[in-house]
Amino acid sequence: MVHLPIVPEWFLGYDIILELAFAIITLIVSIYAFKIYKLSGQRQSKFFGIAFLFISIAYFIQSFLNFVILSKLNENICRGLKIASVNFLNSIGIYAYIIFFGIGLITLTYMTLRIKSAKIYSLLLIIILLSFLSSSNTLYLFYLLSSVLLIYIFIHYLMNYLKNKQAKTLLVLVAFAFLLFGSIHFIFSVNHGLYYVIGHFLELIAYLFILINLILVVKK
Amino acid sequence: MSRKRGRLQVIHDILKAIQERDGKIRPTHILYKSNLSPQMMNEYLKELISKEFISENKTKRGKTYSLTYKGFEYIHKYKLIVDFVDSFGLS
Numbered sequence: 001m002v003h004l005p006i007v008p009e010w011f012l013g014y015d016i017i018l019e020l021a022f023a024i025i026t027l028i029v030s031i032y033a034f035k036i037y038k039l040s041g042q043r044q045s046k047f048f049g050i051a052f053l054f055i056s057i058a059y060f061i062q063s064f065l066n067f068v069i070l071s072k073l074n075e076n077i078c079r080g081l082k083i084a085s086v087n088f089l090n091s092i093g094i095y096a097y098i099i100f101f102g103i104g105l106i107t108l109t110y111m112t113l114r115i116k117s118a119k120i121y122s123l124l125l126i127i128i129l130l131s132f133l134s135s136s137n138t139l140y141l142f143y144l145l146s147s148v149l150l151i152y153i154f155i156h157y158l159m160n161y162l163k164n165k166q167a168k169t170l171l172v173l174v175a176f177a178f179l180l181f182g183s184i185h186f187i188f189s190v191n192h193g194l195y196y197v198i199g200h201f202l203e204l205i206a207y208l209f210i211l212i213n214l215i216l217v218v219k220k
Numbered sequence: 221m222s223r224k225r226g227r228l229q230v231i232h233d234i235l236k237a238i239q240e241r242d243g244k245i246r247p248t249h250i251l252y253k254s255n256l257s258p259q260m261m262n263e264y265l266k267e268l269i270s271k272e273f274i275s276e277n278k279t280k281r282g283k284t285y286s287l288t289y290k291g292f293e294y295i296h297k298y299k300l301i302v303d304f305v306d307s308f309g310l311s
Contacts, residue, residue: 032304033304033308036300036301036304036305039290039293039294039297039300039301040228040231040294040301040305041267041271041273042227042228042301042305042310044305044310044311045304045305045310048308048310111310112309156309157309160309164306166306166307168303168306168307169306169307169309171307172307172308172309213307213308216307217300217303217304217307218300220299220300220303
Protein backbone atom coordinates (compact mmCIF):
# COMPACT_ATOMS: atom_id res chain seq x y z
CA MET A 1 0.00 0.00 0.00
CA VAL A 2 1.27 3.47 -0.87
CA HIS A 3 0.72 6.37 1.53
CA LEU A 4 1.20 9.48 -0.57
CA PRO A 5 3.38 12.27 0.84
CA ILE A 6 1.59 15.45 1.89
CA VAL A 7 2.57 18.26 -0.48
CA PRO A 8 1.79 21.88 0.46
CA GLU A 9 -0.38 23.49 -2.22
CA TRP A 10 1.96 26.44 -2.77
CA PHE A 11 4.82 24.02 -3.52
CA LEU A 12 2.98 22.25 -6.35
CA GLY A 13 4.80 23.01 -9.58
CA TYR A 14 8.06 23.95 -7.86
CA ASP A 15 8.61 20.29 -7.00
CA ILE A 16 8.25 19.37 -10.69
CA ILE A 17 10.93 21.91 -11.67
CA LEU A 18 13.28 20.75 -8.89
CA GLU A 19 12.85 17.04 -9.73
CA LEU A 20 13.48 17.77 -13.40
CA ALA A 21 16.66 19.65 -12.42
CA PHE A 22 17.77 16.68 -10.25
CA ALA A 23 17.06 14.32 -13.15
CA ILE A 24 19.19 16.39 -15.54
CA ILE A 25 22.10 16.81 -13.07
CA THR A 26 22.20 13.10 -12.21
CA LEU A 27 21.98 12.22 -15.91
CA ILE A 28 24.99 14.46 -16.65
CA VAL A 29 26.96 12.83 -13.80
CA SER A 30 25.99 9.40 -15.13
CA ILE A 31 27.11 10.24 -18.68
CA TYR A 32 30.48 11.48 -17.37
CA ALA A 33 30.94 8.38 -15.22
CA PHE A 34 30.35 6.18 -18.29
CA LYS A 35 32.80 8.35 -20.24
CA ILE A 36 35.44 7.81 -17.53
CA TYR A 37 34.66 4.06 -17.59
CA LYS A 38 35.14 4.02 -21.36
CA LEU A 39 38.47 5.82 -21.01
CA SER A 40 39.87 3.90 -18.05
CA GLY A 41 37.97 0.60 -17.94
CA GLN A 42 37.61 1.26 -14.21
CA ARG A 43 34.83 -0.88 -12.72
CA GLN A 44 33.78 1.55 -9.97
CA SER A 45 33.05 4.25 -12.56
CA LYS A 46 30.70 1.88 -14.36
CA PHE A 47 28.72 1.19 -11.16
CA PHE A 48 28.70 4.91 -10.33
CA GLY A 49 27.29 5.61 -13.80
CA ILE A 50 24.64 2.89 -13.48
CA ALA A 51 23.63 4.18 -10.02
CA PHE A 52 23.20 7.76 -11.22
CA LEU A 53 21.38 6.64 -14.36
CA PHE A 54 18.75 4.81 -12.26
CA ILE A 55 18.45 7.79 -9.90
CA SER A 56 18.01 10.07 -12.92
CA ILE A 57 15.25 7.86 -14.36
CA ALA A 58 13.54 7.88 -10.95
CA TYR A 59 13.52 11.70 -10.88
CA PHE A 60 12.25 11.89 -14.47
CA ILE A 61 9.39 9.56 -13.50
CA GLN A 62 8.60 11.55 -10.35
CA SER A 63 8.70 14.84 -12.20
CA PHE A 64 6.51 13.55 -15.03
CA LEU A 65 4.08 11.99 -12.56
CA ASN A 66 3.71 15.24 -10.59
CA PHE A 67 3.24 17.11 -13.86
CA VAL A 68 0.51 14.70 -14.94
CA ILE A 69 -1.29 15.07 -11.62
CA LEU A 70 -1.07 18.85 -11.68
CA SER A 71 -2.15 19.27 -15.30
CA LYS A 72 -5.30 18.20 -17.06
CA LEU A 73 -3.32 15.40 -18.70
CA ASN A 74 -4.29 12.91 -16.00
CA GLU A 75 -7.89 12.63 -17.20
CA ASN A 76 -6.79 11.93 -20.78
CA ILE A 77 -4.16 9.38 -19.68
CA CYS A 78 -6.61 7.61 -17.36
CA ARG A 79 -9.16 7.50 -20.17
CA GLY A 80 -6.54 6.26 -22.65
CA LEU A 81 -5.27 3.54 -20.32
CA LYS A 82 -8.78 2.76 -19.09
CA ILE A 83 -7.71 3.43 -15.51
CA ALA A 84 -10.54 4.37 -13.17
CA SER A 85 -8.78 6.82 -10.88
CA VAL A 86 -5.84 9.20 -10.87
CA ASN A 87 -4.77 7.72 -7.52
CA PHE A 88 -4.09 4.39 -9.23
CA LEU A 89 -1.90 6.11 -11.82
CA ASN A 90 -0.16 7.97 -8.98
CA SER A 91 0.53 4.70 -7.13
CA ILE A 92 2.07 3.09 -10.25
CA GLY A 93 4.29 6.13 -10.65
CA ILE A 94 5.42 6.05 -7.03
CA TYR A 95 6.23 2.33 -7.23
CA ALA A 96 8.27 2.98 -10.40
CA TYR A 97 10.09 5.85 -8.65
CA ILE A 98 10.82 3.67 -5.59
CA ILE A 99 12.16 0.80 -7.70
CA PHE A 100 14.43 2.96 -9.87
CA PHE A 101 15.71 5.14 -7.02
CA GLY A 102 16.15 2.03 -4.86
CA ILE A 103 18.24 0.26 -7.53
CA GLY A 104 20.32 3.44 -7.88
CA LEU A 105 21.06 3.70 -4.16
CA ILE A 106 21.76 -0.04 -3.79
CA THR A 107 24.19 0.11 -6.73
CA LEU A 108 25.92 3.15 -5.20
CA THR A 109 26.18 1.41 -1.81
CA TYR A 110 27.50 -1.76 -3.47
CA MET A 111 30.12 0.34 -5.28
CA THR A 112 31.29 1.86 -1.98
CA LEU A 113 31.68 -1.62 -0.40
CA ARG A 114 34.48 -2.34 -2.93
CA ILE A 115 33.55 -5.98 -3.33
CA LYS A 116 33.28 -7.96 -6.53
CA SER A 117 30.40 -10.36 -6.14
CA ALA A 118 27.35 -10.61 -8.36
CA LYS A 119 25.73 -12.79 -5.68
CA ILE A 120 25.96 -10.08 -2.99
CA TYR A 121 24.77 -7.40 -5.41
CA SER A 122 21.73 -9.44 -6.48
CA LEU A 123 21.00 -10.39 -2.85
CA LEU A 124 20.99 -6.73 -1.81
CA LEU A 125 18.69 -5.87 -4.72
CA ILE A 126 16.23 -8.67 -4.03
CA ILE A 127 16.01 -8.20 -0.25
CA ILE A 128 15.68 -4.43 -0.32
CA LEU A 129 13.31 -4.20 -3.30
CA LEU A 130 11.10 -7.00 -1.94
CA SER A 131 10.88 -5.32 1.45
CA PHE A 132 9.88 -2.04 -0.26
CA LEU A 133 7.15 -3.70 -2.25
CA SER A 134 5.75 -5.96 0.48
CA SER A 135 5.57 -3.31 3.19
CA SER A 136 2.24 -2.04 4.52
CA ASN A 137 3.67 1.47 4.23
CA THR A 138 5.90 1.36 1.16
CA LEU A 139 6.89 5.02 1.02
CA TYR A 140 7.78 5.22 4.72
CA LEU A 141 9.99 2.10 4.51
CA PHE A 142 11.54 3.36 1.26
CA TYR A 143 12.66 6.65 2.86
CA LEU A 144 13.82 4.81 5.99
CA LEU A 145 15.93 2.26 4.06
CA SER A 146 17.21 4.98 1.71
CA SER A 147 18.48 6.86 4.78
CA VAL A 148 20.24 3.70 6.01
CA LEU A 149 21.91 3.20 2.62
CA LEU A 150 22.87 6.88 2.53
CA ILE A 151 24.52 6.56 5.96
CA TYR A 152 26.81 3.86 4.49
CA ILE A 153 27.49 5.99 1.42
CA PHE A 154 28.18 9.03 3.62
CA ILE A 155 30.71 7.03 5.69
CA HIS A 156 32.46 6.01 2.45
CA TYR A 157 32.78 9.66 1.39
CA LEU A 158 33.90 10.68 4.87
CA MET A 159 36.72 8.11 4.66
CA ASN A 160 37.51 9.30 1.15
CA TYR A 161 37.80 12.89 2.40
CA LEU A 162 40.00 11.89 5.36
CA LYS A 163 42.27 9.98 2.96
CA ASN A 164 42.37 12.75 0.38
CA LYS A 165 41.72 16.16 1.98
CA GLN A 166 40.83 18.36 -0.97
CA ALA A 167 38.09 20.89 -1.71
CA LYS A 168 36.57 18.52 -4.27
CA THR A 169 36.32 15.53 -1.94
CA LEU A 170 34.83 17.85 0.71
CA LEU A 171 32.21 19.07 -1.78
CA VAL A 172 31.12 15.50 -2.52
CA LEU A 173 31.10 14.64 1.21
CA VAL A 174 28.87 17.64 2.00
CA ALA A 175 26.65 16.78 -0.97
CA PHE A 176 26.00 13.27 0.35
CA ALA A 177 25.45 14.68 3.86
CA PHE A 178 22.69 16.89 2.41
CA LEU A 179 21.23 13.93 0.52
CA LEU A 180 21.15 12.00 3.80
CA PHE A 181 19.46 14.89 5.68
CA GLY A 182 17.03 15.24 2.79
CA SER A 183 16.17 11.56 2.93
CA ILE A 184 15.60 11.78 6.71
CA HIS A 185 13.23 14.72 6.15
CA PHE A 186 11.31 12.72 3.55
CA ILE A 187 10.58 10.07 6.22
CA PHE A 188 8.49 12.70 8.02
CA SER A 189 6.93 14.00 4.82
CA VAL A 190 4.48 11.09 4.97
CA ASN A 191 2.75 13.06 7.76
CA HIS A 192 3.93 16.66 7.39
CA GLY A 193 4.06 18.65 4.14
CA LEU A 194 6.79 21.02 5.32
CA TYR A 195 9.30 18.16 5.50
CA TYR A 196 8.60 17.37 1.84
CA VAL A 197 9.60 20.94 0.95
CA ILE A 198 12.71 20.91 3.18
CA GLY A 199 13.71 17.53 1.73
CA HIS A 200 13.57 18.98 -1.79
CA PHE A 201 15.69 22.01 -0.84
CA LEU A 202 18.29 19.83 0.89
CA GLU A 203 18.44 17.68 -2.25
CA LEU A 204 18.81 20.81 -4.37
CA ILE A 205 21.89 21.89 -2.35
CA ALA A 206 23.30 18.35 -2.59
CA TYR A 207 22.94 18.09 -6.37
CA LEU A 208 24.30 21.61 -6.88
CA PHE A 209 27.43 20.60 -4.94
CA ILE A 210 27.78 17.46 -7.06
CA LEU A 211 27.36 19.54 -10.22
CA ILE A 212 29.94 22.13 -9.03
CA ASN A 213 32.41 19.31 -8.35
CA LEU A 214 31.83 17.86 -11.80
CA ILE A 215 32.38 21.27 -13.42
CA LEU A 216 35.61 21.74 -11.43
CA VAL A 217 36.87 18.32 -12.55
CA VAL A 218 35.96 18.77 -16.21
CA LYS A 219 37.15 22.39 -16.55
CA LYS A 220 40.60 21.75 -15.11
CA MET B 221 56.91 8.61 3.11
CA SER B 222 55.73 8.08 -0.45
CA ARG B 223 52.13 7.03 -1.00
CA LYS B 224 51.44 3.65 -2.53
CA ARG B 225 50.88 3.99 -6.27
CA GLY B 226 47.28 3.62 -7.27
CA ARG B 227 46.09 1.29 -10.00
CA LEU B 228 45.34 4.15 -12.37
CA GLN B 229 48.85 5.53 -11.92
CA VAL B 230 50.50 2.14 -12.54
CA ILE B 231 48.55 1.84 -15.80
CA HIS B 232 49.57 5.40 -16.69
CA ASP B 233 53.25 4.61 -15.98
CA ILE B 234 53.17 1.52 -18.22
CA LEU B 235 51.42 3.34 -21.06
CA LYS B 236 53.77 6.32 -20.72
CA ALA B 237 56.78 3.98 -20.90
CA ILE B 238 55.40 2.48 -24.12
CA GLN B 239 54.72 5.94 -25.53
CA GLU B 240 58.25 7.17 -24.73
CA ARG B 241 59.69 4.28 -26.75
CA ASP B 242 57.87 5.45 -29.86
CA GLY B 243 54.96 3.20 -29.07
CA LYS B 244 57.01 -0.02 -29.15
CA ILE B 245 58.71 -1.55 -26.16
CA ARG B 246 59.98 -4.89 -24.89
CA PRO B 247 58.69 -6.47 -21.64
CA THR B 248 62.08 -5.98 -19.93
CA HIS B 249 61.94 -2.24 -20.51
CA ILE B 250 58.38 -2.09 -19.18
CA LEU B 251 59.52 -3.97 -16.10
CA TYR B 252 62.32 -1.49 -15.56
CA LYS B 253 60.18 1.60 -16.19
CA SER B 254 57.07 0.50 -14.29
CA ASN B 255 58.88 -0.67 -11.16
CA LEU B 256 56.65 -3.74 -10.77
CA SER B 257 57.34 -7.40 -10.04
CA PRO B 258 57.34 -9.62 -13.21
CA GLN B 259 54.13 -11.30 -12.07
CA MET B 260 52.33 -8.00 -11.45
CA MET B 261 53.56 -6.61 -14.74
CA ASN B 262 52.22 -9.63 -16.64
CA GLU B 263 48.83 -9.22 -14.97
CA TYR B 264 48.71 -5.55 -15.92
CA LEU B 265 49.80 -6.29 -19.49
CA LYS B 266 47.09 -8.94 -19.85
CA GLU B 267 44.49 -6.50 -18.56
CA LEU B 268 45.70 -3.70 -20.83
CA ILE B 269 45.57 -6.01 -23.86
CA SER B 270 42.06 -7.21 -22.95
CA LYS B 271 40.91 -3.59 -22.53
CA GLU B 272 42.55 -2.76 -25.87
CA PHE B 273 44.88 -0.12 -24.44
CA ILE B 274 47.92 -1.84 -25.93
CA SER B 275 48.58 -4.49 -28.53
CA GLU B 276 51.09 -7.30 -28.43
CA ASN B 277 53.35 -7.84 -31.43
CA LYS B 278 55.29 -11.08 -31.81
CA THR B 279 58.58 -10.80 -33.68
CA LYS B 280 61.53 -13.15 -34.23
CA ARG B 281 63.34 -11.43 -31.36
CA GLY B 282 60.44 -11.74 -28.94
CA LYS B 283 57.41 -9.70 -27.92
CA THR B 284 56.95 -5.95 -28.21
CA TYR B 285 54.05 -3.80 -27.12
CA SER B 286 52.53 -0.76 -28.78
CA LEU B 287 49.86 1.73 -27.79
CA THR B 288 46.41 1.67 -29.35
CA TYR B 289 44.19 4.72 -29.81
CA LYS B 290 42.55 3.92 -26.44
CA GLY B 291 45.97 3.86 -24.80
CA PHE B 292 46.86 7.28 -26.20
CA GLU B 293 43.49 8.59 -25.07
CA TYR B 294 44.08 7.27 -21.54
CA ILE B 295 47.39 9.16 -21.28
CA HIS B 296 45.85 12.31 -22.72
CA LYS B 297 42.84 12.25 -20.35
CA TYR B 298 44.70 10.82 -17.33
CA LYS B 299 44.29 13.99 -15.22
CA LEU B 300 40.55 14.08 -15.86
CA ILE B 301 40.19 10.39 -15.01
CA VAL B 302 42.15 10.73 -11.74
CA ASP B 303 40.30 13.89 -10.68
CA PHE B 304 36.90 12.31 -11.36
CA VAL B 305 37.77 9.03 -9.66
CA ASP B 306 39.38 10.70 -6.61
CA SER B 307 36.70 13.30 -6.00
CA PHE B 308 33.80 10.86 -6.38
CA GLY B 309 35.53 8.26 -4.22
CA LEU B 310 35.82 5.65 -6.95
CA SER B 311 39.44 4.61 -6.42
